Amino acid sequence: MGFISERLRAQVGYAAILIATFLSGGALAQDSKVNQVNMSPGVTSSGQAIYDLHMAILWICVIIGVLVFGVMFYSIIYHRKSKGFKASNFHESTKVEIAWTVVPFLILIGMAVPATSTLIHVYDTDEAEMDILVTGYQWKWKYEYLNEDGENVSFFSNLRTPQDEIYNTEEKGEHYLLEVDEPVVIPVDTKVRFLVTANDVIHSWWVPELAVKRDAIPGFINETWTRAEKEGIYRGQCAELCGKDHGFMPVVVNVVSKEEYASWLADKQAEAAEIKALMAQTFTMDQLVERGKGVYQSRCAACHGMNGEGGLGLPIAGSAIATGGIAKHLDIGINGVAGTAMQAFGGQLNDVDMAAVITYQRNAFGNNMGDMVQPIDVFNHKKG
Amino acid sequence: MGDHHHGPAKGLSRWLFTTNHKDIGTMYLWFSFAMFILGGAFAMIIRAELFQPGMQLVEPAFFNQMTTLHGLIMVFGAIMPSFVGLANWMIPMMIGAPDMALPRMNNWSFWILPPAFLILASTLFMEGGAPAFGWTFYAPLSTTYAPPSVTYFIFSIHVLGLSSIMGSINIIATVMNMRAPGMTYMKMPLFVWTWLITAFLLVAVMPVLAGAVTMMLMDIHFGTSFFSAAGGGDPVLFQHIFWFFGHPEVYIIILPAFGVVSQIIPAFSRKPLFGYASMVYATAAIAFLSFIVWAHHMYTVGMPIAGELFFMYATMLIAVPTGVKVFNWITTMWRGSMTFETPMLFCIGFLVLFTIGGFTGLMLSIAPADFQYHDSYFVVAHFHYVMVAGAVFSMTAAVYYWLPKWCGRMYNETMGKTHFWISFIGFNITFFPQHFVGLAGMPRRIPDYALQFADFNMMSSIGAFIYGASQIMFLYNVIATIVAGKPTSDEKVWDGAEGLEWTVATPAPYHTFETPPAVR
Amino acid sequence: MSEQATTAHEKYYVPEKSSMAVLATIGLIMSTFGAATAMNQATFGDGEPSYTLMYVGLFVFAAVLFSWFRTTIRENIAGLNSAQLKKSYVIGMFWFIFSEVMFFAAFFGALFYVRTLAGPWLAGEGEGGAMNHLLWPGFEFSWPMMQTPQEAVGGVTNQLIANMGTFTSAEKSMAFSEVGAWYQWLPLWNTIILLTSSGTVHIAHEGLLSGNKKRFNLWLGITVALGVVFIGLQILEYYEAYAHYGLTLNSGIYGSTFFMLTGFHGFHVAMGTVMLGIQLIRSLKAGHFTSDDHFGFEASSWYWHFVDVVWVGLFLFVYIL
């Protein structure tokens, strides 16, 4: 309990200071992340515009509030019966009533003007220099770089925080819940257009410091854009309830210099070419199981359990499918089961990974089938 | 069928079979308080899990069920029925009617509620768990990806809707048809006015909600594709239909609260309401506007810019009539002769905190700024300011204000005032810091959060426990008053109170106004 | 105490305690709970669907409603109802119909939304969907929608979103523009029937007002008959849709909106027919209704006019446009 009370004491202090800074413009917020009390203007022109708008409205409201509450408290203090104040009996005054209808209306017009121009700025996706297709999945993001010459680059971005940290058996890291295995990389000072969509349910792609939040709607593509003016790593989260792990699908954007971006992209493309080459290869059982284990743990275990014991999905250990014909098993992996949480993984995993994970499922958790699936089998199955 | 000069029947059958507006009102009030405790218990689970980063008490899936049921039960089970109960008790007495217009249907409107909520709560024990898709149940999370219990959820929403529609029709018929001679529309107490308009909103939007859940039902069980792009539908269609209901719904919650405050502030200021007519027009204006602003909940779904602008302007406009109300209350207090009994304290609490909630609402209505606020804790802070400090505070004020009239006994004033101060402080400790974490980027509906939000969340949880615990005092005070409060038999319990309900005996007799009173 | 009004005053009838509300609740809850259970059994394979509970509930509900209305009618005949109470019933019925209008508004809203906004967006047209051709290449929007986006890309396995069911397309549309065989005239026949029936129910009303019970019974009978014919034709049309047009609930959003709108309308016609039928029986068997006291009939006829108006909307937006 010592821990709590110590914290509590600190908090009362904080609270006083923070409320004061908040009211005095929230200047403190700028860099300190912990106990940040205000919106951050971030690193884009839209972010700055939105921040300015936010502060302007906030101040207008504060001023109106001070006036309104001022009158009220004056009245509460002076017009009380205990002070012997006698009630007057005035009511209805057309003049006053017109005034307090028209003045707020004018104030609102004053707010609507900058709001409109900011909105138009934020909505203008024209003349983007590059496009990234962002697809929300339960519970990860997929990024695909469009319009690029050479190999198509696409990858998934999963939460990297280990379960041990989440379940408090290990010290939580600095970027607890805001870290991914593979961030999306964009060049600085470049207008990047994001095409946002989803595969299953609605998600929302949000990075506060880029001032981007756009819902990812399955079956529709939304457009939004950013132009980061400062290199750095920017973190955000999925902002639309998307099921069990909604709280565990962060977004991490790595803004790098243009040169760095070019070389990163080249590496990625080389990697993609490599996978392509692998597809033509034949693997040994050990290689497949080894690779498949990794894929399983990152992609399937959330539903089927670390040891194939099942959960949201059916158990794999002893499953009739995983210990039955290869074709059917492969089919479920590629096409999923309609109407259930079992998605079609054909479009999410490359053929090598798919072959590996199916092989792994057939040879792990006591499923000793001894047979294996090669990338070419996956390719053929997809062909039909 | 005999004379009406008799008291209530004895035993359980009094409550099961009653057609008396006061009995039915009482049942609504107790039922809603029970739901408030249940919804509050879920909120306590939410706040306990969010006390610290990391998962400690519940699993993420269960957390989502808590969030969902908390929202649903508070909105549909606690707030709405509590105001319906108040309407049942007060409207006939305020307009000089012998009872509600359609007493048997009145009983039915009430009795379908408890089983509907029983079904909703029982989903917690079903396979796959209770609904976990938020009180807004966006498709396809609530259709293709929903647990099987969603079917029970859908039917319970249907039943709730039926109850609300019947209740509202009853209120409309009562107000339009049962006023005592001389009680013209523009003489009606404001509580009656706000309820008349609320009832109209309810009859207009509850069927739309029924339509939305029916489409869900069809998508889940009968292969239609309203909310699936693969068949030519659109998940966003669901949101449009939902919010066409959902936005008027929030004014359904707050308008009767406005009515209550408009009764109580003049009473304790000993001065008539500043602008009666403009209050009525403002209420009507809010109701009208509420139909054309729904998409302000959907600024981020990617609407065409013309849509964004239209909904932004329309939403901002609501500040004008709401401002008229706030200004009216304050000018009513101005140069009054005020005293500060518990009901008045809660009304002043309402006035301050609701206005703050209204300001954050106005900030949310600015579309580009909402891109940063949306689905963050800033929104959670906004709506608890208007719903807890708005609706719940005013409901609490109403109970303290009319309780002596209902049971002929006076509550304990000191305890009432203590309840107010603990509530007021607890409430602000809970929800004020949520503005901060929201602006700093904490999304809502998450069971676990990044370390930078830890301190404010802990504060918020502590505040929630304080606020929650203070409700025990309220419950105790009410029960103690009913059982053993100081008897009072003044017809006019409060010296500044005006209205027909203060002309009948205290406690209010089982049947009032069998012959209509004369209204000057 | 307040001073009492001195003017003569007709007492408002506040009924004694009544068990009907609680019994009706039991019926309602049994039927909804039963329906939910059966649907879940059918869809999620929780076992053989069993509709017993639902039917028992519906039966209880219907029985209670029957006795409820009977009580109300008896009270009226016993002269307990003041003019004011009768007005309460009128107001109640009016706002009930208004709520029904709003229920249909939700479905009409859905229809307009998909036709004018979402559909074109899916095909990559307009401000809301410039990039959607990436998801649904080859999908072209038309109304009636004869090919679902899913089919345009070659089926479930080719679509870029997860499996959300299989949506087939209609082979032919029910749109009135393709009139050929006689049964394609069905919507028009139905329009004529329903409009006529609004007229006949009005004639019946006139008859009643002028004290001519014979005329009333005759024209009310004709109205009920027209209602029955309408429902018959509607059933026939559904049969055609399923058997020969390939138009089902699964036929994408076209099938969804078509069946939901016409289905709920058909259901309301059935309700209206039953309501009017009961009034006919009351008049024939029990000699109810006089020229100045016939609210049961009036309420049913308002309902009937409402159903008629909805149909005109349907005919316009589902079949013609």
Ligand code: HEA
């Ligand atoms: C009682 C319920 C209630 C009430 C009364 C309100 C009132 C308002 N609300 Fe709120 N709102 C909710 C309940 C309510 N809201 C809920 C539950 C949600 C979240 C739903 C969910 O997603 O789960 C929500 C969400 C919500 C959003 C969506 C946020 C998002 O998800 O991104 C928006 C956006 O526009 C909004 C706006 C407003 C506005 C403009 C008002 C206005 O009516 C406020 C008007 C009042 C004032 C402005 C103060 C008094 C006025 C003056 C003193 C006059 C002078 C003032 C000026 C000229 C500035 N609300």
Ligand code: HEA
């Ligand atoms: C009128 C409606 C209403 C009311 C009254 C409340 C009341 C409260 N709400 Fe409510 N809330 C909503 C409507 C309401 N809420 C809605 C619509 C949502 C959105 C849901 C969604 O996202 O889908 C929401 C979401 C929501 C969240 C966000 C959850 C999330 O996004 O994950 C949180 C978190 O703090 C919260 C907290 C609270 C608290 C602490 C109270 C307190 O005021 C409750 C106090 C009451 C009690 C505690 C019960 C009575 C007291 C006792 C029984 C005594 C015993 C108690 C103790 C000893 C502690 N609510």
Ligand code: CUA
């Ligand atoms: Cu994805 Cu929330």
Ligand SMILES: [Cu+2]
């Ligand atoms: Cu709203």
